[in-house]
Amino acid sequence: MKRSRIHLLASVCLAAGLLAGLAACSRSKRAAIPAADAAPPAQALILSGKQTSVYHFCTCPYAKDIAEKDQLGFANPAAAERQGKIRCTFCKPYDAFEEYQRARAVEDAKRTESAATPAPASTP
Numbered sequence: 001m002k003r004s005r006i007h008l009l010a011s012v013c014l015a016a017g018l019l020a021g022l023a024a025c026s027r028s029k030r031a032a033i034p035a036a037d038a039a040p041p042a043q044a045l046i047l048s049g050k051q052t053s054v055y056h057f058c059t060c061p062y063a064k065d066i067a068e069k070d071q072l073g074f075a076n077p078a079a080a081e082r083q084g085k086i087r088c089t090f091c092k093p094y095d096a097f098e099e100y101q102r103a104r105a106v107e108d109a110k111r112t113e114s115a116a117t118p119a120p121a122s123t124p
Helices: 002-024 027-031 077-082 093-116
Strands: 046-049 054-057 071-074
Touching: 046 077, 054 077, 054 093, 071 077, 077 093
Parallel strands: none
Antiparallel strands: 046 054, 046 071
């Protein structure tokens, strides 16, 4: 009985930590992703280490353990897999990246819509 409570508590703490980590991944950092396969680690959403075969989404706790000098950044999960990296089973980078892309598309559509909507004419 005690063990299941500990696992439940650990799961809740882990979920809260992931949500906090996603909020900490700044929008300006995510918006500056270049189109090429490789991205500077400071701007990349997909990270891996030089000595590891696993890649992570930027909010993954395991990605935060990679030393800054050993970080490799990728523009997307497919670019990491072309380099022989395998996805992290904890953070599921493909799912996180797709969710980020959908959210960014919605933000872009809202921005475009608000820019295209003419301002109401002011009456003298």
